[in-house]
Amino acid sequence: MKKLHILFQHGSDGLPYGCSMIRLLRPLSYPGLHMPYTVTWGTDLPPHPVDVVIVERLWKPDTTVQQAQALVQAIRAQGARLLYTLDDDLLGLPLPGNALNAVRLFARHADGLIVSTAPLAERMRGLNANCVVVPNQIDDTLFGPSPDLALEDRRPVVMGYMGTPTHLHDLLGILAPLRSQLRRHAGQVCLELVGVAESPAITGLFEGLPVRIKRPEGHVAYDRFVPWMKRELRWDFALAPLSVSPFNRCKSDLKFLDYGALGIPGIFSDVTPYKETVQHGVNGLLAADHSGWEACLEQMITEPEKRGSLAAAARDHVFTERCLRVHATDWVEAVARLLQAA
Numbered sequence: 001m002k003k004l005h006i007l008f009q010h011g012s013d014g015l016p017y018g019c020s021m022i023r024l025l026r027p028l029s030y031p032g033l034h035m036p037y038t039v040t041w042g043t044d045l046p047p048h049p050v051d052v053v054i055v056e057r058l059w060k061p062d063t064t065v066q067q068a069q070a071l072v073q074a075i076r077a078q079g080a081r082l083l084y085t086l087d088d089d090l091l092g093l094p095l096p097g098n099a100l101n102a103v104r105l106f107a108r109h110a111d112g113l114i115v116s117t118a119p120l121a122e123r124m125r126g127l128n129a130n131c132v133v134v135p136n137q138i139d140d141t142l143f144g145p146s147p148d149l150a151l152e153d154r155r156p157v158v159m160g161y162m163g164t165p166t167h168l169h170d171l172l173g174i175l176a177p178l179r180s181q182l183r184r185h186a187g188q189v190c191l192e193l194v195g196v197a198e199s200p201a202i203t204g205l206f207e208g209l210p211v212r213i214k215r216p217e218g219h220v221a222y223d224r225f226v227p228w229m230k231r232e233l234r235w236d237f238a239l240a241p242l243s244v245s246p247f248n249r250c251k252s253d254l255k256f257l258d259y260g261a262l263g264i265p266g267i268f269s270d271v272t273p274y275k276e277t278v279q280h281g282v283n284g285l286l287a288a289d290h291s292g293w294e295a296c297l298e299q300m301i302t303e304p305e306k307r308g309s310l311a312a313a314a315r316d317h318v319f320t321e322r323c324l325r326v327h328a329t330d331w332v333e334a335v336a337r338l339l340q341a342a
Helices: 018-025 065-077 097-109 118-124 165-172 175-184 222-232 254-261 290-302 304-321 329-341
Strands: 002-007 037-042 052-056 081-086 112-115 131-133 157-163 189-195 211-214 237-240 266-269 285-287
Touching: 002 018, 018 052, 018 222, 052 329, 065 081, 065 097, 081 097, 081 329, 112 118, 112 329, 118 131, 131 329, 157 165, 157 254, 157 290, 175 189, 175 290, 237 254, 254 266, 254 304, 266 290, 285 290, 290 304
Parallel strands: 002 037, 002 052, 052 081, 081 112, 112 131, 157 189, 157 237, 189 211, 237 266, 266 285
Antiparallel strands: none
């Protein structure tokens, strides 16, 4: 059997990033998946020859263009095919020039690209025309069965936001309506933050308002973080603000998938990528501006029945249409399609 090796994005600890688990390791090791390859992964090429290598994002911490060139040469020296995968528009970030050139080099020299969204494919086809889109999906075996939703009218109502510190700007974009609603419903609602709360800038933004911080200490690795979310996030609804920018336009609807899989209804910015997935008033709410956020927050806070119907629709959409049980073969098909076209 042919061999496929994944060089996942990792930090100094050598562990795969969450995106690596979501987009590569979990899909290509999904139970019962018929694979024409023996799949391995790691931080470097294995000691034995392989047939296909998938390189993810920037691969190593602080990858230089020289390291990228050496890797491409090593892959070609053993006669292997090279595929490159991205889930973000790294070329749109203020990365060091060496890192940006490494991304360009990987993209240009790959036999094909696998990206997460159509706008990202448009962006990258200028570097490599052999590009396919494989959208993000949740791993239903990790999230477990679709949750049973109990309609509750709890007090206080808990709204939550989850995001890395790099998303602080997005949260700040809805700061005014958030603070307004927290004051208006004093004693009836609170905000819970995960991830972005690690930024010291968050401390004074909600001073005097009911805001709690949850830290997934010891559960940062993706396969531990998902069970932690299932156990710890008792949110009545969740927030997914996203500012308008070329970089964000290339992002995926992953927050909708996470929240939906957890049975949590959400308010989403009315922008790409969310407006392609969220049906306003059916499986989520879309907010276009501050007044829209005010209205959506008010509705979520005061209408438990609506929260319940949105949560059920989002959950059903994720578990019937956006999970690996349905889509695990997409990666196998993408690999075959790219190699055939190269």
